[in-house]
Amino acid sequence: MNVEPRHVEMLASIESRYSDFDLMAASAIDWDQKYEHINRGKFAGRMAQAVLNTLQLGRESWSPGIMLRGSAPPRSWVIAFPIVADGSLHLRGREVAAGQPLLVGPCDDIAFTANGRTDLALAAIPVDQIERWMQIRRGEPGLDRKHLDRPWKIAEREIVRRGLALARLLKTLLDREGNEPSEMVLAAIEDRVVDVVLGMVPSTEVAEPLHRRARVALRLRDMLIGSLETPFSISTMCEALGVKERTLFLACVEAFGRPPKALLLELRLNAVRRTLTHPADDQTVTAAASGFGFWHLGEFSAEYKRQFGELPSATLAKATGTNLAP
Structure with missing residues (x-):
């Protein structure tokens, strides 16, 4: 059950307020984008961003509204959750319905418009990272282009909850008072980001039979008890036990009455x-x-x-x- 530990490090960060929308657009690390100020009123914006070697976390807010064009970090998926959207949101020429995440695929023109005060939390994740996590936890090669236009069946309050969860993780990275977060903390934050993002993607896996799930549960119990000082992520549990997330979840709930993370x-x-x-x-x-x-x-x-x-x-x-x- 030995799993190679992942190396996670903090590369850069930024947190600032802006009265100039061009300056705010240019400040984002690794992004190539331009803003156009739309709607009446004085521009006020805020941006926070943390760049890890495995992903980016960000939070952007502005008022009264913007039109954004450009591109995200190279070969990355961008998943954004509206925390506040006083006006309508439009992505790639289509209005985004309430309770929908914003997804931009690799190399896509973002082509985003927000017609009012908006607060977004987002993650930019390289394609190879998405593919790795999707393979380990879902048994699928990665996100598909079909995910860009599918109707996501998520309640609006759930979208806000996920956005606030990303915002709290970002705040933890930025509120370090001059001390770099330890690699353990960074790995734990990365794992929570994966939970927030991949939690939207339904599993298509056919679960293992009951007797096999019982064996998985016993192996999981021994694995967890043996690693209390350095707790495993869900991805690591799946990889070490050779099962997908749905089988892991069912095995643990059936044997112990609670999901793996709760146990x-x-x-x-x-x-x-x-x-x-x-x-x-x-x-x-x-x-x-x-x-x-x-x-x-x-x-x-x-x-x-x-x-x-x-x-x-x-x-x-x-x-x-x-x-x-x-």
Whole structure:
């Protein structure tokens, strides 16, 4: 089950506000684009962008409206989620219905128009990365041109939710206070981006028979318990077990009553609790959490309290006999 670890690194980033739409268009890293200011009113824009060696994350907002032409980073798919769209959106000569993601294929002219205040979160993913993830998790060679014009059956609130999820991941990359995120954090963020993007693509896989899924579940259990310090992504689980995402999901739910990520989260939380319940002399909550792959301490504390009914600091205080009261 050995899987070669992926190397993920941060290459560049930008975050700024703009009153000049030409300057904003020219500021995007690796993009070749031009804006035209449409509708009345003073232009106000904001752009944030993080460039990894495996993908890009971005968020753009503007008012009152723009017409955009040009191209995305070379040989990349662009998937964008409208968080706010006060006016109509048009892509490649067609109006984008509410609740639809925006997809631009490799080498396509973006040809995008937003007739009002708009806020977009987006990911630009190279073709070879999309093909790799689609093959591992869906058993398909990659995204097809048909995906550009298909009617996506996604609720509008789900599109907004996915957009906000990308925006939060981007914020984590940018809010590093002068410290570069560790490779573990970057890999975890990359994995969440894959979940957000590929979660829209339905699986066509025919699941393995029940008795084979039971064997997959036992192998998955052993795999997860053996990797709590460096938790696996869904892509890594699929690759290591030689199954697609749908089979992995069914096997885990049938055997353990929860999806793989939920099971892994609970196992890691239990491992942290054991560490805090039997602490070393200099034990801290931060060290215990990071030791089991929790890189966002706010999210960790919230999950820990949901799981055990108390904050991790309270667990440690009880184990060390410390009084937390002021």
